[in-house]
Amino acid sequence: MNKELEHSFVEELEKNQNIVHKVCRIYTNNQEAHNDLFQEITIQLWKAYPKFRGDSKFSTWMYRVGLNTAITLYRKRKRSIKTETFDAFQYKIKSEPYDDTEEEQLKLLYKAVHQLNDIEKALVFLYLEDKSYKEISETIGISEVNARVKMNRVKTKLRTILNP
Template sequence: MLETQKAFLQQINDNKGIIHKVSKMYMDNVLDQEDLFQEIVMQLWKAYPSFKGSSKFSTWMYRVALNTAIVFFKKENRKIDKTPLQEQLDIADINDSADKEEKLAYLYKAVQELNQIEKALIFLFLENQSHKEIAQNLGISEVNARVKLNRTKEKLQQTIKNNGYEF
């Protein structure tokens, strides 16, 4: 049992960025993000015995984290803050370290206006997952993942445009 706990904690530590990103994607309030983070870790621990190693741990973790976030969001019936974006988000220039954190904050605000599935699609896309990997993580076909992702990207761009922050 102790070895199982150690292995689990090591995997969580190695992949905690996934949990932080999912928490930020689904909750805009820091306290809510912390609550969701804890809920995801708890659900990962509960589900850990079912992890058989047939996929990478991070792939399995994406699925559990996203499903937990969707259920948590629905269960808590939280209202999304639809504050307009403060300035234009330039995704192509997001690697500029001086503005990276600020631009990421604007992206997260825009993403808050998406539904749960759209958030998952954008999250996995931003994690550089292929359409095939996105489909596997969400339990949909690859074609469906591609179509939904394209529609979601268009919707996100429209949200940014509607708030006066065109690219």
């Protein structure tokens, strides 16, 4: 990969790394797992970046790669996960510390979200990111109508979990 492409990737990743942190927060329960998933998503983004055509915004593409990576890894969680080292680029990416101190209500929401299945988690995540149903459907790969129906079901499920 040429230096210009590498530079643009690092720049975009630094600008949008909170997206990856948020995906990690939804799919992990501790800092070590968060760091591992962050690294794996970054590797997958790096591998896929040469094929990024710019048909969508970088952040939308990043959501899709991040969510797909998280879902794939955690569906295979019972098997051993092989990861690649990322030492060559780690020093080039300025990592911002992730603030893990949330208010009690946010902790309860995350606890409830962890009880959802992978697709439901992705729906809630994108919904909380203020993505339109059109963007949600494109990111997850379902119809817009299906995204709306699934989101309404997830809201009902979350209400049941939060208010037993």
